[in-house]
Amino acid sequence: MKGxxxxxxxxxxxxxxxxxxxxxxIILPVFIYPLFLLLPLSFTNEKINNVKExxxxxxxxxxxxxxxxxxxxNKNYAFSSVDSVNVEFIKxxxxxxxxxxxxxxxxxxxxxDIGSQLAMERFxxxxxxxxxxxxxxxxxKVGLSSDWINSVNIKKIPxxxxxxxxxxxxxxxxxxxxxxxxxxxxxIEATAGEKERKTLEYLIALPVSRESILIGKIxxxxxxxxxxxxxxxxAFSVAFKFFLPQASKSLLYLNSVSFKYVHIIVLIIILTMLxxxxxxxxxxxxxxxxxxxxxxxxxxxxxxxxxxxxxxxxSKDLDSWVYFVPVLNSIVxxxxxxxxxxxxxxxxxxxxxxxxxxxxxxxxxLRSFKSEKAVLRS
Amino acid sequence: xxxxxxxxxxxxxxxxxxxxxxxxKDGRITAFLGPNGAGKTTTxxxxxxxxxxxxxxxxxxxxxxxxxxxNMRKNISFVLENASLYERLNGYENMYFxxxxxxxxKSMAEERIKKLFNELEIDYGKKPVKLYSKGMKQKxxxxxxxxxxxxxxxxxxxxxxxxxxxxxxxxxxxxxxxNNGKAIMYSTHILEEVEELAQEVIVIAHGEIRFKGSxxxxxxxxxxxxTAFMRLVV
Numbered sequence: 001m002k003g004x005x006x007x008x009x010x011x012x013x014x015x016x017x018x019x020x021x022x023x024x025x026i027i028l029p030v031f032i033y034p035l036f037l038l039l040p041l042s043f044t045n046e047k048i049n050n051v052k053e054x055x056x057x058x059x060x061x062x063x064x065x066x067x068x069x070x071x072x073x074n075k076n077y078a079f080s081s082v083d084s085v086n087v088e089f090i091k092x093x094x095x096x097x098x099x100x101x102x103x104x105x106x107x108x109x110x111x112x113d114i115g116s117q118l119a120m121e122r123f124x125x126x127x128x129x130x131x132x133x134x135x136x137x138x139x140x141k142v143g144l145s146s147d148w149i150n151s152v153n154i155k156k157i158p159x160x161x162x163x164x165x166x167x168x169x170x171x172x173x174x175x176x177x178x179x180x181x182x183x184x185x186x187x188i189e190a191t192a193g194e195k196e197r198k199t200l201e202y203l204i205a206l207p208v209s210r211e212s213i214l215i216g217k218i219x220x221x222x223x224x225x226x227x228x229x230x231x232x233x234x235a236f237s238v239a240f241k242f243f244l245p246q247a248s249k250s251l252l253y254l255n256s257v258s259f260k261y262v263h264i265i266v267l268i269i270i271l272t273m274l275x276x277x278x279x280x281x282x283x284x285x286x287x288x289x290x291x292x293x294x295x296x297x298x299x300x301x302x303x304x305x306x307x308x309x310x311x312x313x314x315s316k317d318l319d320s321w322v323y324f325v326p327v328l329n330s331i332v333x334x335x336x337x338x339x340x341x342x343x344x345x346x347x348x349x350x351x352x353x354x355x356x357x358x359x360x361x362x363x364x365x366l367r368s369f370k371s372e373k374a375v376l377r378s
Numbered sequence: 379x380x381x382x383x384x385x386x387x388x389x390x391x392x393x394x395x396x397x398x399x400x401x402x403k404d405g406r407i408t409a410f411l412g413p414n415g416a417g418k419t420t421t422x423x424x425x426x427x428x429x430x431x432x433x434x435x436x437x438x439x440x441x442x443x444x445x446x447x448x449n450m451r452k453n454i455s456f457v458l459e460n461a462s463l464y465e466r467l468n469g470y471e472n473m474y475f476x477x478x479x480x481x482x483x484k485s486m487a488e489e490r491i492k493k494l495f496n497e498l499e500i501d502y503g504k505k506p507v508k509l510y511s512k513g514m515k516q517k518x519x520x521x522x523x524x525x526x527x528x529x530x531x532x533x534x535x536x537x538x539x540x541x542x543x544x545x546x547x548x549x550x551x552x553x554x555x556x557n558n559g560k561a562i563m564y565s566t567h568i569l570e571e572v573e574e575l576a577q578e579v580i581v582i583a584h585g586e587i588r589f590k591g592s593x594x595x596x597x598x599x600x601x602x603x604x605t606a607f608m609r610l611v612v
Contacts, residue, residue, distance in 0.1 A: 002478070002481055003448075003479065005478075006475060006478035006479055009475070009478070010464065010467070010475045013464075013466070013467055013471060014464055014466050014467060017466040017467075017506070018466060197462050197465065198460055198461065198462040199462045199463070199464060201423075201428055201458055202458055202461055202462070204427075204428060205423075205426040205427065205428050205451070205456060205458065206451075206476070206479045207448045207449070207451040207452040207479060207480065208448060208479050209448050372428075372429045372430065375428070376428070376429070
């Protein structure tokens with residue numbers, strides 16, 4: 001045990017002073033990734049807010065503002081004439097939508113421009129309100145209640161809790177993926193890096209068992225990966241809470257998320273990370289240099305991304321076999337737990353799959369670590 | 379005394395060690411001589427449990443020594459050829475890691491580190507080892523080997539590529555360790571070092587032991603030790 005602790009201390013000191021590891025474990029997940037997410041979202045958010053408040057410019061083609069349209073001037077609309085129905089008027093920012101009239105109003109908008117799309121939605125809504133107001137006035141004139149307009153009233157009652165958003169699933173998947181990739185820098189440094197700097201031979205000749213060395217290295221890797229994903233989770237939470245409160249409601253459906261099973265979620269993340277740490281260790285022990293180890297890690301990144309893509313494409317048709325597929329089972333199980341669904345059978349399958357995975361890859365990593373060929377490969 | 383009997387090792391079709399037998403005596407420095415590729419490093423690797431020999435046995439006095447057993451390895455400290463330090467750690471941290479592996483008490487470890495740093499004139503500062511000079515690094519590598527105060531000390535090319543003042547300091551420390559009763563094996567191909575330090579000489583070439591005896595017996599082969607060495611290895 002003392003040997004393992006000594007190895008952990010040494011690996012920790014060595015890793016915390018490595019700029020590459022710090023960049024991968026702290027800078028990227030805490031600053032860069034949330035920024036990547038925040039920028040496009042805040043841009044969209046700002047556009048939505050702008051359209052809500054700004055004056056919408058309606059281009060009129062072969063028509064003059066009629067009495068109905070003139071009432072819209074009070075509702076923050078402005079009108080200008082255009083000589084054709086051309087998307088370029090919208091693209092250049094001269095107008096938001098174009099209006100022409102035959103038997104009814106034709107509203108032309110640019111589907112690729114979020115501002116034009118939102119302007120069209122606001123205009124449609126305002127036209128509906130206008131129609132309703134006219135009808136109400138007419139009913140009032142003949143002494144009838146406005147309730148006649150809505151002869152049938154409806155009330156929407158959801159039969160089940162709103163499902164978690166696909167954006168949230170993507171975030172979970174990203175978190176799991178990062179917990180593995182974030183720790184890969186540490187394990188590469190602790191194995192292939194030691195070999196490259198010629199310290200591995202010294203380490204294995206010291207009076208400490210190879211099991212202790214390997215366990216010490218894996219624990220350090222795990223700690224870095226876990227801290228890295230926890231920091232990323234915090235960074236995303238802060239980003240959503242303080243910078244994009246609206247987006248957090250619309251994208252994450254946070255109201256539908258339950259944190260009742262958070263301890264089980266943490267356990268699943270730990271098991272996922274540990275099993276992949278073992279796999280990465282096995283590969284990087286064999287590598288003779290950091291560069292070679294990084295090359296071996298590439299397919300692992302694809303292994304992690306594939307289930308995420310699969311989940312996005314077939315999230316509604318998933319069967320019970322998904323619980324046997326590493327990474328995919330974590331994402332599905334965490335998603336289920338987040339919406340408050342707990343199935344002990346599925347959870348047991350997930351845990352057993354990972355325990356088997358951890359056992360097999362630890363044995364394999366240890367075998368590599370005891371092999372002269374792997375350790376002395378240079 | 380550390381004894382090696384019938385050590386053989388092959389890598390594929392290449393027989394790197396062929397029935398190697400010799401011993402290291404307490405209170406003596408044994409020079410382990412041989413040209414490049416003779417099998418010196420493979421012998422040391424086998425002794426330290428880095429590689430598993432095909433045949434051969436090791437004894438500490440009369441007790442079988444099994445390199446795979448961690449507790450037995452606690453009796454041997456070493457300097458490996460082209461050894462490196464943990465470059466992001468400072469000198470003290472490098473030393474303290476070794477102290478923890480040998481499970482030295484904190485106060486005792488600190489006292490020994492201080493003593494060795496003074497003796498070998500090593501910086502006690504907090505700068506990482508990557509900023510040390512080559513000579514300073516080599517002294518630290520030796521200090522790391524001397525820290526656990528083991529009965530057996532194995533040194534593979536400890537003085538290669540360092541300046542004369544540093545060599546002088548290290549030689550003096552090794553003489554002192556020998557006088558304290560340690561059995562030291564000193565692998566080198568620099569013959570002047572052998573003349574100055576060794577009492578026993580082992581010559582290995584093509585994986586075979588070509589000579590084992592005292593320094594005087596080695597000198598008796600030829601007045602010029604370089605000629606003596608060449609006669610043995612060719």
